Amino acid sequence: MTKPRSKVRRAESLREALEGDIATGRYPAGTRLDEVTLANRFEVSRTPIREALIELSVAGLVEIRPRRGAFVREIGIPRLIEMFEVMAELEAMCGRLAARRIAPRELANLQAAHEACNLACEDGDPDAYFHANQTFHEAIYRASHNGFLADQARSLQNQLKVYRRLQLRVRNRVAMSLGEHQQIVDAIARGDAEAAADHLRQHVLIQGERFNDFVASVASHREETEAEQPLRSAAG
Amino acid sequence: MTKPRSKVRRAESLREALEGDIATGRYPAGTRLDEVTLANRFEVSRTPIREALIELSVAGLVEIRPRRGAFVREIGIPRLIEMFEVMAELEAMCGRLAARRIAPRELANLQAAHEACNLACEDGDPDAYFHANQTFHEAIYRASHNGFLADQARSLQNQLKVYRRLQLRVRNRVAMSLGEHQQIVDAIARGDAEAAADHLRQHVLIQGERFNDFVASVASHREETEAEQPLRSAAG
DNA sequence: AATCCCATTCTTGTATACAAAAAAGATTGA
DNA sequence: TCAATCTTTTTTGTATACAAGAATGGGATT
Numbered sequence: 001m002t003k004p005r006s007k008v009r010r011a012e013s014l015r016e017a018l019e020g021d022i023a024t025g026r027y028p029a030g031t032r033l034d035e036v037t038l039a040n041r042f043e044v045s046r047t048p049i050r051e052a053l054i055e056l057s058v059a060g061l062v063e064i065r066p067r068r069g070a071f072v073r074e075i076g077i078p079r080l081i082e083m084f085e086v087m088a089e090l091e092a093m094c095g096r097l098a099a100r101r102i103a104p105r106e107l108a109n110l111q112a113a114h115e116a117c118n119l120a121c122e123d124g125d126p127d128a129y130f131h132a133n134q135t136f137h138e139a140i141y142r143a144s145h146n147g148f149l150a151d152q153a154r155s156l157q158n159q160l161k162v163y164r165r166l167q168l169r170v171r172n173r174v175a176m177s178l179g180e181h182q183q184i185v186d187a188i189a190r191g192d193a194e195a196a197a198d199h200l201r202q203h204v205l206i207q208g209e210r211f212n213d214f215v216a217s218v219a220s221h222r223e224e225t226e227a228e229q230p231l232r233s234a235a236g
Numbered sequence: 237m238t239k240p241r242s243k244v245r246r247a248e249s250l251r252e253a254l255e256g257d258i259a260t261g262r263y264p265a266g267t268r269l270d271e272v273t274l275a276n277r278f279e280v281s282r283t284p285i286r287e288a289l290i291e292l293s294v295a296g297l298v299e300i301r302p303r304r305g306a307f308v309r310e311i312g313i314p315r316l317i318e319m320f321e322v323m324a325e326l327e328a329m330c331g332r333l334a335a336r337r338i339a340p341r342e343l344a345n346l347q348a349a350h351e352a353c354n355l356a357c358e359d360g361d362p363d364a365y366f367h368a369n370q371t372f373h374e375a376i377y378r379a380s381h382n383g384f385l386a387d388q389a390r391s392l393q394n395q396l397k398v399y400r401r402l403q404l405r406v407r408n409r410v411a412m413s414l415g416e417h418q419q420i421v422d423a424i425a426r427g428d429a430e431a432a433a434d435h436l437r438q439h440v441l442i443q444g445e446r447f448n449d450f451v452a453s454v455a456s457h458r459e460e461t462e463a464e465q466p467l468r469s470a471a472g
Numbered sequence: 473a474a475t476c477c478c479a480t481t482c483t484t485g486t487a488t489a490c491a492a493a494a495a496a497g498a499t500t501g502a
Numbered sequence: 503t504c505a506a507t508c509t510t511t512t513t514t515g516t517a518t519a520c521a522a523g524a525a526t527g528g529g530a531t532t
Contacts, residue, residue, distance in 0.1 A: 035513075050514090066515090067513085067515075069513075069514070
C-alpha cells in the first residue's frame with residue numbers, strides 16, 4: 001500500500017494529491033479530469049474522486065461544468081492580474097499586522113526563513129528558493145496573528161503557486177526578490193507597519209508584472225503558430 | 237413539484253438552500269446536519285446532500301469532522317473579529333478601485349442603491365434596509381472592476397451575513413450606516429480613492445465593533461445561566 | 473448505586489448500480 | 503464529398519448497497 005497512514009476521509013488526501021498534480025503541471029490548465037481515469041489511477045471508486053473535485057472547484061483550482069466534467073481552471077491573463085492585485089493587498093495587510101503584533105520568537109523565525117532564502121539564492125537553486133520563499137511568506141502570515149487572514153492568503157497563494165513559480169525563472173528575479181525580502185524584514189523588525197505593508201504590496205505586484213512580461217513574451221512567440229488559448233502552453 | 241427549474245446538478249441548489257437556512261438561523265451555529273434527515277427533507281438521496289455539505293465546508297460555513305458528521309460552523313468571537321478585519325480591508329480595496337474605475341452608469345446604480353437604503357431607513361424596516369444595503373455594497377464590488385476581488389468580497393460577506401444582520405438591530409445603527417454610505421458615495425463620485433477606502437474600512441470596522449458590543453451585552457447577560465458557548469444563543 | 477465493558481444500533485465513508493444527458497460515430501440523403 | 507440526423511457509446515449525476523467506525527444502551531461486576 002502506498003498510503004496506509006490516512007484512516008478516514010480518502011477524499012481529503014485525494015484533494016491534496018490532485019492539488020499537487022495541478023501545481024506541478026502534471027495536469028496543465030484546461031485538462032479534463034476524467035472521473036473514472038482518476039478513480040483507476042488512485043484505485044478508489046468515483047465517489048471520493050468526485051468529492052475531491054468538488055472541493056477543488058470551490059477552492060477555485062478546478063471548474064466543474066455541469067454534465068460536462070471537471071477541468072483544470074484556465075485562468076486568463078485578466079483574471080490572473082486581478083488575483084495578483086488581491087494577493088498584493090492581502091500580503092500587505094499581513095505585513096501591516098505583523099509589524100504591529102510580531103512576537104520575538106516569530107521574528108526570529110522570519111529572519112531564519114530569510115536566511116534560508118539567502119542560501120538557496122547563493123546555491124542558484126530556483127526550486128529551493130521557491131520553497132524557502134513560501135516559508136518566508138508563511139512566517140509573515142503567522143505573525144499577522146489573524147488566522148482567518150492567514151487562511152485566505154494561503155488559499156490564494158496556492159492558486160497562484162504555478163505562476164509564482166514560473167516567474168522565478170525570469171532573469172534576476174531571485175536576487176531582486178531577496179532584496180525586497182530584506183526591506184520587508186527590516187520594516188517588520190522596527191515595527192513600521194505602513195512600510196511593511198508597502199514593501200510587501202510592491203513585492204507581490206512586481207511578481208505580477210514580471211509574470212505578465214514573461215507571459216507576454218511567450219504569447220508573442222506563440223501567436224505565430226497557435227490560436228489564443230490563455231496560458232495553456234505557459235503552464236505546461 | 238417544488239423546484240422544477242433546475243435540470244442538472246441538484247447539489248448546487250441544495251447548497252444554496254442550506255446556505256439560506258444557515259443565514260436565516262433555521263440551523264443555528266453548532267447544529268449537526270444529519271445527512272439522512274436532510275435527504276428526507278429535500279427528497280433526494282444522501283449523495284447530493286453530501287456534495288452540498290462538502291461545498292459548504294470548503295466555503296467555510298460548515299465544519300466536517302471526519303466520521304462525526306457536518307456541523308454548522310461555530311464561529312468564535314476571536315475569529316469573527318478576524319473576519320471583520322479582513323472584510324474591512326477587502327471592502328476598502330473595492331472602494332479604492334471603484335473610485336478610480338467606476339463608470340457613469342455604475343455610479344448611477346450606486347446612487348440609486350443609496351437612495352433605496354434611504355427609503356428603507358425612512359420606512360424603519362430593518363430587513364428591507366439589510367437587502368438594500370447588500371445591493372449598495374454589491375454595486376461597489378462591481379465598480380471595482382476586479383471580478384476576483386468581487387467574488388472574494390461576496391463570499392466573505394455571505395459568511396458574515398448573519399452577524400451583519402444582527403448588528404442592524406443595534407440602536408441607531410441604521411441611521412449611522414446611512415450617513416457613512418453618503419460619505420462613501422461622495423468619495424467615489426469625486427474619485428478620491430483613499431477617502432473611499434478609508435470610509436469603507438471604517439464602515440465595516442464599526443459594524444464589527446457594534447456587533448462586538450451586542451455580543452458582549454448578550455454574553456454578560458447569559459453568563460449567569462449558561463457556560464460560554466460562543467454565539468450559540470446569539471445566532472438563534 | 474456506580475462504573476466498566478460488550479453488544480447493538482446508527483451514521484458516515486465508499487463502492488456499485490442505474491438513468492439521463494452529452495459526445496462520438498455511422499448511415500442516409502443531397 | 504459533405505451535411506444532417508439518428509444511433510451508439512461514453513460519462514456524469516443520483517440512488518442504493520455495503521462496510522467500518524462511533525455512539526448508545528444494557529448488563530454484569532464491584
